[in-house]
Amino acid sequence: MNSKKIKKLNLKRFNKKILLLSSAISIGIFCPLNTISQPLITSELNEINKDSNKSFITKAVEKTGSSVVTIDTQRYVKKRKFQSNSQIFLDPYFERFFGLDLPYNNQPRIEQSQGSGFIFADGLVMTNAHVVNGSDKVIIGLTNGKKFSGKLIGQDFFTDLAVLKIEGKGPWPKAQLGDSTKIKVGDWAIAVGNPFGLENTVTLGIISNLKRNVTQLGIYDKKLELIQTDAAINPGNSGGPLLNSNGEVIGINTLIRSGPGAGLSFAIPINKAKEISYQLINNGKVIHPMIGISLKDESNFETSNNVVKVGYVVPNSPAEKSGIMVGDIIIKVGNKEIATASDVISEISKNGIKKQINIVLKRRNKFIRLKVIPTDITNLQNN
Numbered sequence: 001m002n003s004k005k006i007k008k009l010n011l012k013r014f015n016k017k018i019l020l021l022s023s024a025i026s027i028g029i030f031c032p033l034n035t036i037s038q039p040l041i042t043s044e045l046n047e048i049n050k051d052s053n054k055s056f057i058t059k060a061v062e063k064t065g066s067s068v069v070t071i072d073t074q075r076y077v078k079k080r081k082f083q084s085n086s087q088i089f090l091d092p093y094f095e096r097f098f099g100l101d102l103p104y105n106n107q108p109r110i111e112q113s114q115g116s117g118f119i120f121a122d123g124l125v126m127t128n129a130h131v132v133n134g135s136d137k138v139i140i141g142l143t144n145g146k147k148f149s150g151k152l153i154g155q156d157f158f159t160d161l162a163v164l165k166i167e168g169k170g171p172w173p174k175a176q177l178g179d180s181t182k183i184k185v186g187d188w189a190i191a192v193g194n195p196f197g198l199e200n201t202v203t204l205g206i207i208s209n210l211k212r213n214v215t216q217l218g219i220y221d222k223k224l225e226l227i228q229t230d231a232a233i234n235p236g237n238s239g240g241p242l243l244n245s246n247g248e249v250i251g252i253n254t255l256i257r258s259g260p261g262a263g264l265s266f267a268i269p270i271n272k273a274k275e276i277s278y279q280l281i282n283n284g285k286v287i288h289p290m291i292g293i294s295l296k297d298e299s300n301f302e303t304s305n306n307v308v309k310v311g312y313v314v315p316n317s318p319a320e321k322s323g324i325m326v327g328d329i330i331i332k333v334g335n336k337e338i339a340t341a342s343d344v345i346s347e348i349s350k351n352g353i354k355k356q357i358n359i360v361l362k363r364r365n366k367f368i369r370l371k372v373i374p375t376d377i378t379n380l381q382n383n
Contacts, residue, residue, distance in 0.1 A: 063247030116240030127239030154280030178248030193240025205231030292317020
């Protein structure tokens with residue numbers, strides 16, 4: 001009996017050893033030793049920590065910064081105009097573009113200027129028309145130091161936009177374009193450009209206002225609604241991108257204001273810029289349907305509503321020929337009830353040229369229905 005008990009006891013001990021050994025092997029297989037896995041885990045954590053330490057500004061600029069270019073221009077000038085100054089302070093080409101020339105030396109010379117832009121498609125650069133207007137030579141500089149000749153594809157003076165072609169071989173870094181209809185007042189705004197020749201300068205602010213009409217800035221011969229921001233935009237920033245917090249382009253930096261209201265900066269919404277740019281690429285020009293009126297928003301204190309009044313009627317324009325008069329209140333254009341001047345511009349633009357559109361006016365408490373055929377803005381200038 002004793003020998004049988006001893007044998008059973010030894011067998012149990014042997015089975016326990018096998019069980020412990022198999023458990024140790026299982027642990028080794030399913031739970032590798034810490035000394036083996038530690039370098040891999042540490043490496044991954046370091047990458048996560050490194051990325052988490054970056055601000056959203058850094059990430060945004062890293063995403064788009066390489067697509068921002070410097071645009072150097074040269075123009076042969078025979079003589080200079082002498083006109084009064086304005087409250088709008090801009091880089092020299094912007095002054096000339098808007099007729100704000102200042103008295104400089106009147107001797108023939110080569111005028112050099114610098115602006116910014118960004119690559120938005122394969123070898124194509126978006127910038128302001130005033131940056132390249134009248135230039136005899138354009139040089140495009142990338143962030144890697146390489147420089148290429150630039151060819152003007154087209155420019156539109158009424159929206160101050162231009163498209164250039166880089167004369168060289170890619171691949172090219174391209175900016176990611178956002179949606180300017182999704183931005184709101186108070187959103188972050190990051191301006192990138194080359195002010196005073198200082199490449200890749202970044203400034204931060206917020207969106208201060210949307211759909212700011214240029215007529216409020218004293219500019220009456222342009223067709224622009226701008227994004228207002230307090231991000232610093234300086235001479236040379238013109239044409240550079242305005243980014244959102246995700247590094248997407250939401251606007252094109254275009255001008256700043258000095259004197260009263262100094263510190264205000266403005267950008268062209270990217271959705272409008274895309275529309276104009278693709279027309280320039282495909283057609284070489286842009287059609288701007290107009291009926292020949294200037295508009296002003298006025299508040300009605302009795303009803304607390306905004307009304308849109310006709311401030312001026314261009315002689316021999318479609319508006320004058322149809323019977324529209326100064327002081328008329330625009331009630332409806334097409335099927336759109338009018339609340340702001342922007343509504344009128346938008347509906348006429350959607351209608352296009354050479355197609356009749358219905359307009360409802362209010363004049364001395366009477367409603368008047370008219371039919372107007374918009375024309376291209378260039379035809380109004382030729383009247």
